[in-house]
Amino acid sequence: MPSKRPDTRFPPPGHDHAPCVEDMLARADQAxxxxxxxxxxxxxxxLENIAGSHTAVGAYDLLDRLARSGERxxxxxxxxxALDSLVEAGIVHRLESRNxxxxxxxxxxxxxxxxxxxxxxxxxxxxxxxxxxxxxxAAMARAAAFKTERTLVEVIGACARCAADREAMTDA
Amino acid sequence: MPSKRPDTRFPPPGHDHAPCVEDMLARADQAxxxxxxxxxxxxxxxLENIAGSHTAVGAYDLLDRLARSGERxxxxxxxxxALDSLVEAGIVHRLESRNxxxxxxxxxxxxxxxxxxxxxxxxxxxxxxxxxxxxxxAAMARAAAFKTERTLVEVIGACARCAADREAMTDA
DNA sequence: CACGATCTGGTAATGATATAACACTCCATC
DNA sequence: GATGGAGTGTTATATCATTACCAGATCGTG
Numbered sequence: 001m002p003s004k005r006p007d008t009r010f011p012p013p014g015h016d017h018a019p020c021v022e023d024m025l026a027r028a029d030q031a032x033x034x035x036x037x038x039x040x041x042x043x044x045x046x047l048e049n050i051a052g053s054h055t056a057v058g059a060y061d062l063l064d065r066l067a068r069s070g071e072r073x074x075x076x077x078x079x080x081x082a083l084d085s086l087v088e089a090g091i092v093h094r095l096e097s098r099n100x101x102x103x104x105x106x107x108x109x110x111x112x113x114x115x116x117x118x119x120x121x122x123x124x125x126x127x128x129x130x131x132x133x134x135x136x137x138a139a140m141a142r143a144a145a146f147k148t149e150r151t152l153v154e155v156i157g158a159c160a161r162c163a164a165d166r167e168a169m170t171d172a
Numbered sequence: 173m174p175s176k177r178p179d180t181r182f183p184p185p186g187h188d189h190a191p192c193v194e195d196m197l198a199r200a201d202q203a204x205x206x207x208x209x210x211x212x213x214x215x216x217x218x219l220e221n222i223a224g225s226h227t228a229v230g231a232y233d234l235l236d237r238l239a240r241s242g243e244r245x246x247x248x249x250x251x252x253x254a255l256d257s258l259v260e261a262g263i264v265h266r267l268e269s270r271n272x273x274x275x276x277x278x279x280x281x282x283x284x285x286x287x288x289x290x291x292x293x294x295x296x297x298x299x300x301x302x303x304x305x306x307x308x309x310a311a312m313a314r315a316a317a318f319k320t321e322r323t324l325v326e327v328i329g330a331c332a333r334c335a336a337d338r339e340a341m342t343d344a
Numbered sequence: 345c346a347c348g349a350t351c352t353g354g355t356a357a358t359g360a361t362a363t364a365a366c367a368c369t370c371c372a373t374c
Numbered sequence: 375g376a377t378g379g380a381g382t383g384t385t386a387t388a389t390c391a392t393t394a395c396c397a398g399a400t401c402g403t404g
Contacts, residue, residue, distance in 0.1 A: 007345085009316050010316075027247050037380095038380080038381080040380095040381070040382090040384075041187075042248050042381085043381095058360080058361075059360095059361070059362080060360065060361070070193070072382090074382095075382095075383070075384070075385085076361080076362070076383065077363070077364090077365090077382090077383090077384090078383075079360080080361090080362065080363075081381080081382075082382095085381095094263065096268050096269045096324075096326070097268045097324055099271070099361060099362090099390090109317045115309060115312055115313075117313060117316060118319075118323065122206075126314060126316065126318075128312055130308075130309070130312060132308065133305060133308050133309055133312070136302075136304060136308065137287060137302070137305055137327060139327060140287055140300055140302060140305070141287075141289060141327050141329065144182070144254050144289055144300060145182075145296065145331070145332035146182075146289045146298075146327065146329055146330070146331055146332065147289075147329045147330040147331075147332075147335040148328075148329040149292065149328050149329040149330065150327075150328045150329065151326075151327050151328075152268075152269055152322070152324065152325070152326045152327070152328070153309060153323075153325050154268075154323070154324045155309060155313050155318065155322075155323050155324070156321050156322045156323075157318055157319045157320040157321040157322070157323065158318070158319040159317070159318055159319075160317035160318065160319075163319040181375075197385080209351095210351080210352085210400095212351095212352070212353085214352085214353070221359090223352095230389075231389090231390065231391075232388090232389060233389070246353095246354090247354070247355070247356085248392090249353085249354090249355090249391085249392070249393090250354075251355060252391065252392080253352080253353070257352095257400090259398070271361090271389085271390060272393090
């Protein structure tokens with residue numbers, strides 16, 4: 001049965017991010033607390049910037065945004081440290097195929113078994129649950145006597161909206 | 173039924189790369205020819221360097237190796253151009269989670285449906301065929317109205333040998 | 345052969361991503 | 375109030391990748 005907000009997919013055009021961000025911050029507080037970590041002001045600012053959209057953003061994009069919205073420009077290492085802690089807390093993930101980061105809008109277990117769909121046009125990222133897929137991959141790894149630490153499934157392509165837009169363009 | 177060299181997994185310690193490289197070069201000649209591309213001396217040198225191990229190597233590692241074995245140091249762009257052509261020919265793949273490149277020792281169709289196992293200790297990479305997995309992922313993407321362009325499955329962990337080594341170390 | 349189209353790779357500069365090393369502050373704890 | 379760990383600042387550097395421009399090689403065609 002569907003819950004109140006089951007949609008971890010691509011948000012519609014008019015989508016208001018504000019409630020997502022609220023939610024995120026609440027879950028972040030929780031996640032940091034249960035891990036005995038601190039959600040410091042810097043980390044929170046970084047998280048807000050990432051969570052402000054459903055897209056994957058690069059570390060240097062974040063630096064720019066923080067510089068615009070905040071006081072003095074941070075050093076890259078500061079952002080990377082904040083990102084590390086957010087990733088460790090499981091509240092932000094890394095999009096490996098793009099060297100970028102995205103906020104996790106879909107609460108899930110810490111052994112992340114999510115297929116990531118990344119639109120290469122609008123940079124939007126969606127996570128969908130993929131238990132069966134991950135089970136299958138784990139079995140294959142075991143068969144090769146490989147000890148899995150982390151599994152990464154990323155699908156690069158076009159979300160429905162971007163696909164439609166591009167279709168329209170090639171028609172014209 | 174197993175063929176003469178079905179092993180696309182992790183090579184044993186005493187493994188002699190020479191025949192692999194021979195094979196690789198033969199398949200590379202083939203791959204370039206059928207695509208109307210040219211396997212130039214530079215590209216061949218780069219390929220030999222990658223194929224000389226079963227590990228993923230970074231572009232700048234390659235630069236260093238080429239500089240040591242060859243004449244004058246190449247510019248990064250030269251190596252990247254060679255890598256592009258090798259990747260396009262399907263003879264080298266990119267390990268996205270490490271921004272590195274590895275030679276493809278397992279001939280397969282151009283729509284690559286291979287699960288990549290990458291050992292984080294010895295950097296060895298193995299490809300295993302994952303038809304069913306990729307079918308499943310494609311179905312999930314379709315269900316999300318996502319138009320897949322490329323799918324990436326990478327498993328990061330420890331190969332059997334490295335896992336054993338580390339076990340021994342923690343015991344000690 | 346002469347011509348132009350295309351491919352290849354050299355040179356130089358720059359952009360983009362990520363980490364190392366070390367110092368200081370803050371704060372919980374003893 | 376001494377100690378120690380976590381967090382962050384500062385500075386420098388490492389690593390990954392591309393843009394712009396040009397010279398020479400190669401090849402199909404008249």
